[in-house]
Amino acid sequence: MPEFDGHIPATGGTGGGGVRLRILHVIFRKELVESLRDRRTLFMMVGLPILLYPLLIFGMSRLQESQQEAQQQRESVVAVWGGAPDSLSGRLGGAPRLKVEAWAGAPANVRRSFEAGSVEAPVFEAPRREADDKNPKPKPLPGAAWAKAAQQLILDRKVDAVLILWPDFAGEVAGGGVGRATILYDSVRPDSTTARGRVSDELRLWRIELTEERARERGLPAGFQQGVEYATQNVAPEKRQSGMFLGMMLPYMVILLSVLSGFYASIDLTAGEKERGTMQTLLCAPVEALEIVGGKFLAVWAITLLGTTVNLVSLSLVFSRVKLIPGMEMQMSVTTILLAFLLLLPISMMVTALFLAVGAFARDFKDGQNYLTPIMMGLVFPLVATMQPGIELNAHLAFVPVVNIALLIKSVFLGEWAADMVFLVMTSSLCYAAMALVFAAQVFERNNVLLGGKETLGGVLDFSRTPGARPTPGVSLLLFSVVLVIAFYGSLSLSKMSLPAMLLIVQYGFFLAPALALVYAKGYDWRETLALRRLPWRGLLGAVLIGLSAWAVASGILIRLLPPPESLVKALEKILMLDDRTVPIWQVWLLMAVTPALCEETLFRGLIMSGLRRLGMWPALLISGLLFGLAHASIYRLLPTFFLGVVLGYAVWKTGSLWAGVIGHALNNGLMALLSRSRETVEQLGLSGQKYLPWEYVAIAAVVLAAGLWLVRSPANQRSSTTAEIVPGA
Amino acid sequence: MTDNSATLRAEGLTKRFGAVLAVDQATIHVNPGEVVGLLGPNGAGKTTMLRMIAGILTPDSGRVTITGLDMAERPLEAKRAIGFHSGDTQLYRRLNAREALIYFGRLYGMTEERLRARVDELVEMLEMGAFCDRPCDTYSAGQKQRANIARAFLHDPDLLILDEPTTALDVISGQFIVEAIRAEKAAGRAVLFSTHIMGEAEYLCDRIALLHQGRIVDQGRLDELLERSGCRNLTDTFLQLAGRGVAA
Numbered sequence: 001m002p003e004f005d006g007h008i009p010a011t012g013g014t015g016g017g018g019v020r021l022r023i024l025h026v027i028f029r030k031e032l033v034e035s036l037r038d039r040r041t042l043f044m045m046v047g048l049p050i051l052l053y054p055l056l057i058f059g060m061s062r063l064q065e066s067q068q069e070a071q072q073q074r075e076s077v078v079a080v081w082g083g084a085p086d087s088l089s090g091r092l093g094g095a096p097r098l099k100v101e102a103w104a105g106a107p108a109n110v111r112r113s114f115e116a117g118s119v120e121a122p123v124f125e126a127p128r129r130e131a132d133d134k135n136p137k138p139k140p141l142p143g144a145a146w147a148k149a150a151q152q153l154i155l156d157r158k159v160d161a162v163l164i165l166w167p168d169f170a171g172e173v174a175g176g177g178v179g180r181a182t183i184l185y186d187s188v189r190p191d192s193t194t195a196r197g198r199v200s201d202e203l204r205l206w207r208i209e210l211t212e213e214r215a216r217e218r219g220l221p222a223g224f225q226q227g228v229e230y231a232t233q234n235v236a237p238e239k240r241q242s243g244m245f246l247g248m249m250l251p252y253m254v255i256l257l258s259v260l261s262g263f264y265a266s267i268d269l270t271a272g273e274k275e276r277g278t279m280q281t282l283l284c285a286p287v288e289a290l291e292i293v294g295g296k297f298l299a300v301w302a303i304t305l306l307g308t309t310v311n312l313v314s315l316s317l318v319f320s321r322v323k324l325i326p327g328m329e330m331q332m333s334v335t336t337i338l339l340a341f342l343l344l345l346p347i348s349m350m351v352t353a354l355f356l357a358v359g360a361f362a363r364d365f366k367d368g369q370n371y372l373t374p375i376m377m378g379l380v381f382p383l384v385a386t387m388q389p390g391i392e393l394n395a396h397l398a399f400v401p402v403v404n405i406a407l408l409i410k411s412v413f414l415g416e417w418a419a420d421m422v423f424l425v426m427t428s429s430l431c432y433a434a435m436a437l438v439f440a441a442q443v444f445e446r447n448n449v450l451l452g453g454k455e456t457l458g459g460v461l462d463f464s465r466t467p468g469a470r471p472t473p474g475v476s477l478l479l480f481s482v483v484l485v486i487a488f489y490g491s492l493s494l495s496k497m498s499l500p501a502m503l504l505i506v507q508y509g510f511f512l513a514p515a516l517a518l519v520y521a522k523g524y525d526w527r528e529t530l531a532l533r534r535l536p537w538r539g540l541l542g543a544v545l546i547g548l549s550a551w552a553v554a555s556g557i558l559i560r561l562l563p564p565p566e567s568l569v570k571a572l573e574k575i576l577m578l579d580d581r582t583v584p585i586w587q588v589w590l591l592m593a594v595t596p597a598l599c600e601e602t603l604f605r606g607l608i609m610s611g612l613r614r615l616g617m618w619p620a621l622l623i624s625g626l627l628f629g630l631a632h633a634s635i636y637r638l639l640p641t642f643f644l645g646v647v648l649g650y651a652v653w654k655t656g657s658l659w660a661g662v663i664g665h666a667l668n669n670g671l672m673a674l675l676s677r678s679r680e681t682v683e684q685l686g687l688s689g690q691k692y693l694p695w696e697y698v699a700i701a702a703v704v705l706a707a708g709l710w711l712v713r714s715p716a717n718q719r720s721s722t723t724a725e726i727v728p729g730a
Numbered sequence: 731m732t733d734n735s736a737t738l739r740a741e742g743l744t745k746r747f748g749a750v751l752a753v754d755q756a757t758i759h760v761n762p763g764e765v766v767g768l769l770g771p772n773g774a775g776k777t778t779m780l781r782m783i784a785g786i787l788t789p790d791s792g793r794v795t796i797t798g799l800d801m802a803e804r805p806l807e808a809k810r811a812i813g814f815h816s817g818d819t820q821l822y823r824r825l826n827a828r829e830a831l832i833y834f835g836r837l838y839g840m841t842e843e844r845l846r847a848r849v850d851e852l853v854e855m856l857e858m859g860a861f862c863d864r865p866c867d868t869y870s871a872g873q874k875q876r877a878n879i880a881r882a883f884l885h886d887p888d889l890l891i892l893d894e895p896t897t898a899l900d901v902i903s904g905q906f907i908v909e910a911i912r913a914e915k916a917a918g919r920a921v922l923f924s925t926h927i928m929g930e931a932e933y934l935c936d937r938i939a940l941l942h943q944g945r946i947v948d949q950g951r952l953d954e955l956l957e958r959s960g961c962r963n964l965t966d967t968f969l970q971l972a973g974r975g976v977a978a
Contacts, residue, residue, distance in 0.1 A: 033824075447786055
């Protein structure tokens, strides 16, 4: 669990803010047991999903069905104003569930003007497009007496629709012309739209009969008037059709109901404990604040995940028994459910942490409900947006919290997910979850908040400057998350710039500047935090060997494990060549090798690794390496960049000098740029046409790498007392 | 008055909440087998002071050591030597007293064997057998208080800190707590407790510290306080020191 530095922990701190797993487990178990004995939590976690899905799905479809049935059964009453030819009167009169009443409700003056032929038909525009026919654009109702009378008749529900046959309708039809008619209806009243449909269908059929008869009379071939016949065929596979339906409503419901499982538990374990005074009892026990928040977080998260599981299981059971689209069974495969569960992990993590952090500010249980409700509302709005059919996951939305997960779940149900998109969404969601966790940890470090005292948000986040302080794991995690989000959106907004300009801004503006600004703002010791020490000659030599060989080991072994798609390789080569072969190689090196080496090393092996130091060497190397890998924003690049991050981290840790990382990184990138650019070099090495680096090269590189690692770990490198201090057991 | 073997040494404690100075340069020592009372009206700063001593709140300045352990430097070890109880504290509603005691015993690092034995011992000693396996939210006020006292005594702490332990209790339950404090004193434990009930303080305390508006205005044995103030009883002494002097 991370700790945010910058103040003396209110519990006094153990100097390390460490977490004892045994205590974490004791707190977790107690909180879980107590929460599971709470009926409200049980209901939210198990009862609601079990009850709600069947009720919602069956209930809604039943309701819809019965309403439709009732509508279909009910007879439509239609007033016909105007003279109809016999054939039309006969057809309308004989149509099922259609009751035609001639001149019903027509005021005497209106009827007279129709019969006298003095009514003027409005400008007539027959619907030309299907959409216009189904959903006609609203046209203003004419101010004439007939229009007002018909409107009132329909609104008073005396009839469902009024069919107006304009003057000389019968004459036009009989003479081979076009008879004009208008159906007046109320789009808001289902009975009225049904009536419109029924009348419209009868008119359509009557028109076909009429045109066929006219053709026959004139000896024209069948279809002369129709001219063309066409049909439509839906090609969407059944899975996709059900996915569309599931994808639209499922992310919304599952996300909401899952996080709701932890709602009461969060309040009970924070505001509830405050209200009962047990929080104070816990705070005076010999436990760290991080152990308390960690145990509580894990308990609520476990409850949320149990709720998530119940939700997914209940949902899939209900869907397997219901036909939402006629003729189609809904199916949710195990893979789909597992993937949905996986995607719900970071979002539930984030919301749980937020619930706990915000709940801790509340004075009592009721207050807690008031505090947490806005968070729930904050979830509902983006989720409702994702229910719109047109919205799909794209690069811009991949970093928008909540929305990204909901849209990805949607594409999972459509069977359209891509590994790289899952990776990007998971990375960004984990970043947000990390931010929420650090915030929660920070709140729980403030005993004053936990005891019911007042504290401002600024006070909790504590941006104060403490000269000589050192960064903590929480700072590292927070910095990484913020930098990644800024860099992601930053590069998207810079996408119209030239590649070199974009690279420079991302590296110096989004990586280096935030790191340096944070060191300055928090008053960290520059030399200690960024490992700014002279690199001894053995370390230098080791870094050079690592820089020359790491890429070959990584690409020789790791790329074979997860080969990147051709498009990614091409895109990377394009970047390495700066989009242009004519740029001199020294410029490429400056941009592609030296710049990332300086900026990324300062951020990852400097500040981030420095914050992770107190966790010990291997956790620090692995976590900083993982963050370095995640920052490369592609699942295919994760393994090689993670490997490079760990190796460079090792060099910096052992030599105590950031320069070991800078030199290794610069050589690594420089070599790759050279190989991408220079065909001759590739050919000289006998690598042209090879998909992977041949094993003999990998073996040589591995030996060189081992030699480099041996050189950097040499005790001669560990010169300063500080270095010895940061190398446990060295 | 004090020596280096004091169980509690709190020196120059100061705490400010925004513009409010809650505790100002308060110093207090408690020796083994000694009961020290912290007396003051509501809002005097008693709870804040006890919370700082218990390591729940960090003082803005000043230092707390428990059995020689510095609270700022070794908080976990120092806290292990303290049993803290506040009169308004409740219990985990959906756990029973036995489960709650086991939970805290584990947090205090007690071995399972010792913990079980100690819980049985406390259940018998505090006559909790009839209710200790029922959920805590079914307890009467007196039963809750017993369970809370059991939790504070559970790990055999060197120092007991009791914040208005008899608040909201009837006479019998209050008397039970008072007797428990006497028993702990007899067992050689140091006890620091706050109260605004003067009679309790007179009956129990070896020494008394009078807290007013965050400052300790006087402290000493009861007879010393009475002599210095010239008053007949503690209530008058307190009122006089608090600046609302009454005729002696």
